[in-house]
Amino acid sequence: MEVKGQVMCVLLMCYIFGHIITSHNCGFIEARISSKFGDLEIEKKLRTINKPAVKIIKTIHGEKYGCVDFFKQPAFDHPSMKNHTYHYKMRPISHSEEKRKRETNNTGFGYLWENGVGCPIGTVPIRRITKDDILGLNSLEDIYTPRSSYNTSTVGTSDPYYDQHHFAVGRTPNKGMVFNGATMELCITAPKVKPSQFSSARLHIQMGDDFIQMGITVNPLLYKDDQPRLFVYTKAGGQQCYNHQCDVGMISVRQDYPMGLSMLPASERGAKTSYFSSFGLIKDKANGNWWFEFGTDAEEIGFWPSNLFRQSSGNYVEWGGEVFTASLPGPQMGYGIFPFQQVRYDAYVKRVAILDNNYNFDTKVDYMESFSDDNRGYQVIDFVKSEFQDAGHIIYYGGPGLDH
Numbered sequence: 001m002e003v004k005g006q007v008m009c010v011l012l013m014c015y016i017f018g019h020i021i022t023s024h025n026c027g028f029i030e031a032r033i034s035s036k037f038g039d040l041e042i043e044k045k046l047r048t049i050n051k052p053a054v055k056i057i058k059t060i061h062g063e064k065y066g067c068v069d070f071f072k073q074p075a076f077d078h079p080s081m082k083n084h085t086y087h088y089k090m091r092p093i094s095h096s097e098e099k100r101k102r103e104t105n106n107t108g109f110g111y112l113w114e115n116g117v118g119c120p121i122g123t124v125p126i127r128r129i130t131k132d133d134i135l136g137l138n139s140l141e142d143i144y145t146p147r148s149s150y151n152t153s154t155v156g157t158s159d160p161y162y163d164q165h166h167f168a169v170g171r172t173p174n175k176g177m178v179f180n181g182a183t184m185e186l187c188i189t190a191p192k193v194k195p196s197q198f199s200s201a202r203l204h205i206q207m208g209d210d211f212i213q214m215g216i217t218v219n220p221l222l223y224k225d226d227q228p229r230l231f232v233y234t235k236a237g238g239q240q241c242y243n244h245q246c247d248v249g250m251i252s253v254r255q256d257y258p259m260g261l262s263m264l265p266a267s268e269r270g271a272k273t274s275y276f277s278s279f280g281l282i283k284d285k286a287n288g289n290w291w292f293e294f295g296t297d298a299e300e301i302g303f304w305p306s307n308l309f310r311q312s313s314g315n316y317v318e319w320g321g322e323v324f325t326a327s328l329p330g331p332q333m334g335y336g337i338f339p340f341q342q343v344r345y346d347a348y349v350k351r352v353a354i355l356d357n358n359y360n361f362d363t364k365v366d367y368m369e370s371f372s373d374d375n376r377g378y379q380v381i382d383f384v385k386s387e388f389q390d391a392g393h394i395i396y397y398g399g400p401g402l403d404h
Contacts, residue, residue, distance in 0.1 A: 053068055067119035092300065093286035108256065108295075110256050112256065112261065129245075167322050167373050170349070170395040171369060172317045172318070177357075178314070179315070179357070180283040181355030183203075183279065183293075183354075187201075187276050188228055189334050189347045191218055191336055192336060193331035200213075200231070202319075208310055210237070211234075211235050212234055216263050222242060228263045230294075232292060250304060252302040253301070278298070287306060318371075339379060346397075368384075378401070
């Protein structure tokens with residue numbers, strides 16, 4: 001009996017030790033964050049994001065969103081918003097009167113909702129989150145946060161996570177240039193990732209230490225699934241978050257367009273037709289606000305007030321893929337293969353353009369440089385003139401990920 005008891009004790013200790021190792025390798029996020037958030041702070045964050053809703057509605061995929069009064073969005077908690085004059089009908093002032101009148105008729109995305117309409121006028125849909133989501137978001141504030149590829153060349157070995165973010169992008173060079181916006185058409189893909197990883201295809205505009213990203217991400221930690229989903233990410237004034245999840249997040253102006261939207265169906269490699277979406281991040285010349293435009297009609301979805309950012313214009317722009325590895329093998333990017341410079345077989349960003357210092361669109365961007373920090377896992381081909389006339393400046397990117 002004594003020997004049997006000792007054996008059981010050893011087995012129990014092995015199980016506990018093995019569980020700790022497994023948790024560290026596969027689920028270290030939970031261990032990392034559980035000590036940083038108390039219940040009171042979690043409840044406070046839940047109240048900040050889950051604002052009182054006029055009603056709860058569901059997308060056609062069954063996801064719950066709260067219809068929150070326009071003026072009660074988390075972004076209006078920011079100290080700079082005390083005396084604002086914003087309203088849900090506002091659009092960029094520098095747009096033509098005809099375009100503004102057309103865009104205030106917010107009926108274009110009702111098909112995304114079970115009720116066929118979306119939220120009531122004067123409210124905006126904000127995804128409801130849970131305690132588990134908060135814990136995940138806390139980890140995102142540390143090592144999982146999206147970032148610029150430009151940081152890759154400057155970060156030192158004192159950062160233990162410097163080599164877990166990887167990029168395959170086309171980007172503007174470091175030549176002291178000024179940008180007031182950028183656009184792209186992005187091929188929708190569904191790369192395979194593990195629970196603690198993410199793989200994104202995005203437009204990134206850097207404004208000094210601040211930036212805005214927008215695009216499509218597969219991020220199980222954020223969205224609790226492996227679907228490609230639309231996202232925006234903001235870093236401003238020392239704060240950063242996805243979508244509406246802090247007071248520097250985007251201010252929505254539509255009652256029918258949800259952030260975190262599933263972008264299925266995704267494109268299939270080799271198919272005759274691929275699925276893509278159009279994105280734009282444009283600064284209003286009249287007041288400096290930055291606007292998120294989506295779709296072929298460049299519908300304004302939301303904006304960031306100019307006073308959030310310490311710099312008024314962008315100094316870098318990049319388009320393409322970003323992944324966070326967390327553990328090997330690394331996540332796929334795009335279709336999970338290296339690009340061959342063929343639209344049917346490569347993940348791509350096409351019709352790349354920038355809005356320059358004089359508010360003129362440059363669709364050539366012939367001074368762009370391609371950048372991949374590790375060609376063993378991810379590669380990029382920047383092609384100024386595609387064989388397809390309407391593709392414009394196109395960037396092919398992708399890769400299977402690092403496996404060693």
